[in-house]
Amino acid sequence: MSYQLKPKTPAGKIFVNATESLTESLRDRAQAADQSSTVAATSFDNLKAAGINGAFVPEDCGGFGLRSIHDWIVGMSRLGRGDGSVALATNMHLAVSRGLSSGRAAAQSSGNDTLAKALEAQLEQIVTGNMTICATATEPGTDNLHPLTQATPVNDGWRIDGLKLFVTGSPIASHIAMNLRVKGRDEKPDSISSVMMPMTTKGIEPQNDWNAMGMKGSGSQSIRFNNVVVPKTAVNPIGPWGYWNTGMLMNRNLANLPLLGVFLGIAEHAYELAIEAALVTKKEGKPRQADLPGIQHMIAEIEITLASTQSIVGRMGEITDDFLEEFQQKKIPIERAHELLKDHQSMKWVVNRNAIEIVNRAMDIVGGSGFMDNNPLSRLYRDVRAGPFMQPYSPTEARDYIGKVALGIYPSK
Numbered sequence: 562m563s564y565q566l567k568p569k570t571p572a573g574k575i576f577v578n579a580t581e582s583l584t585e586s587l588r589d590r591a592q593a594a595d596q597s598s599t600v601a602a603t604s605f606d607n608l609k610a611a612g613i614n615g616a617f618v619p620e621d622c623g624g625f626g627l628r629s630i631h632d633w634i635v636g637m638s639r640l641g642r643g644d645g646s647v648a649l650a651t652n653m654h655l656a657v658s659r660g661l662s663s664g665r666a667a668a669q670s671s672g673n674d675t676l677a678k679a680l681e682a683q684l685e686q687i688v689t690g691n692m693t694i695c696a697t698a699t700e701p702g703t704d705n706l707h708p709l710t711q712a713t714p715v716n717d718g719w720r721i722d723g724l725k726l727f728v729t730g731s732p733i734a735s736h737i738a739m740n741l742r743v744k745g746r747d748e749k750p751d752s753i754s755s756v757m758m759p760m761t762t763k764g765i766e767p768q769n770d771w772n773a774m775g776m777k778g779s780g781s782q783s784i785r786f787n788n789v790v791v792p793k794t795a796v797n798p799i800g801p802w803g804y805w806n807t808g809m810l811m812n813r814n815l816a817n818l819p820l821l822g823v824f825l826g827i828a829e830h831a832y833e834l835a836i837e838a839a840l841v842t843k844k845e846g847k848p849r850q851a852d853l854p855g856i857q858h859m860i861a862e863i864e865i866t867l868a869s870t871q872s873i874v875g876r877m878g879e880i881t882d883d884f885l886e887e888f889q890q891k892k893i894p895i896e897r898a899h900e901l902l903k904d905h906q907s908m909k910w911v912v913n914r915n916a917i918e919i920v921n922r923a924m925d926i927v928g929g930s931g932f933m934d935n936n937p938l939s940r941l942y943r944d945v946r947a948g949p950f951m952q953p954y955s956p957t958e959a960r961d962y963i964g965k966v967a968l969g970i971y972p973s974k
């Protein structure tokens with residue numbers, strides 16, 4: 562039995578057990594979703610039924626009460642072993658629902674009962690399966706710090722116009738969370754704000770255009786916002802437009818870090834397929850692949866690469882949990898938030914490269930049958946390639962950022 566990362570907290574154990582219970586059924590449906598570029602709706606229903614969507618909801622609101630980022634990543638790796646597309650979409654939902662749970666805790670401790678009650682109502686909707694959230698910060702021709710989708714003040718509310726890309730999970734989501742630009746008035750600078758609204762809000766126009774090389778079952782279509790009107794309270798300021806602030810850095814850290822668990826899980830699944838193929842008995846006394854030195858060496862290389870990948874994933878989970886513990890009651894200095902993102906980016910560099918390499922080697926071991934559409938390995942080969950694109954940062958930007966922060970140069974934008 563190969564080593565695997567394990568959850569460290571009681572809530573994490575419940576969460577990871579729930580994700581593991583679905584591996585086979587996720588695999589059963591992944592193939593059809595991949596071939597048709599549609600989302601496996603039944604898989605998402607099963608996740609809800611297993612309580613996974615409510616993992617971050619506190620126990621007194623009916624959820625698992627998950628807090629550990631380490632354990633979140635472990636659970637994502639298990640979902641990634643089942644179906645990368647479903648895992649990707651679930652990560653987006655969990656990232657936003659984690660924010661709602663933290664918001665409720667903060668409202669409770671500051672005595673803001675109205676806000677705490679409003680957030681509790683949303684958390685209960687998550688637990689009952691009536692609320693599933695997709696999240697987007699991606700737009701054409703710009704980056705996360707410079708959203709061009711704009712909120713303009715109108716009578717008693719805001720009007721939202723713009724276009725978002727790669728909105729993973731949006732075909733099955735009830736709500737969408739995203740960032741926006743709010744133009745400054747009276748010489749005030751522009752700001753970034755966030756909004757969450759029902760997908761049924763008038764003027765939200767899903768483009769039904771997800772036709773990609775991999776993650777074909779993730780429903781990552783683009784969505785146009787055309788004269789969408791939301792109440793005044795729906796838009797919440799995050800910080801100045803075009804600049805990092807601690808809140809944005811922590812959001813990027815915590816929302817995207819567990820995504821790397823998905824790519825670890827894809828690599829683990831590919832390794833499993835390689836081992837299975839190597840152990841198949843051949844015809845007429847021909848040696849099994851497992852008995853060939855070339856295959857043994859390649860399996861050893863996967864084993865080594867997987868061990869280093871798991872190590873850095875576990876390390877980053879621990880670093881992040883320790884970080885959150887340290888700053889539970891204290892304000893996070895922006896330099897520390899950058900340093901966390903630097904560590905996260907080093908991990909992302911290793912995980913994305915290693916996961917691609919592991920799936921590639923598994924393909925060499927499985928051989929031509931792995932190239933066929935009906936072999937899950939061909940899907941893993943395409944899905945794993947999505948990892949490096951995930952922001953922040955892509956491989957062309959990551960070293961610049963890591964090097965700067967390691968040298969004590971903290972980018973403001």
Ligand SMILES: Cc1cc2nc3c(=O)[nH]c(=O)nc-3n(C[C@H](O)[C@H](O)[C@H](O)COP(=O)(O)OP(=O)(O)OC[C@H]3O[C@@H](n4cnc5c(N)ncnc54)[C@H](O)[C@@H]3O)c2cc1C
Nearest residue numbers: 696697698699727728729776781947950951952955957958
């Ligand atoms: C399957 C999938 C699912 C996704 N799901 C979501 C989601 O749910 N929500 C979401 O918000 N986003 C999502 N994304 C988007 C993802 O996080 C990236 O934002 C997106 O892929 C970036 O697009 P791009 O590579 O065209 O980058 P662009 O920003 O258009 O950049 C193009 C190229 O230029 C490079 N580049 C840009 N600036 C610099 C620089 N300063 N220095 C050096 N190189 C630079 C980039 O690295 C890239 O190689 C998803 C992406 C994929 C593939």
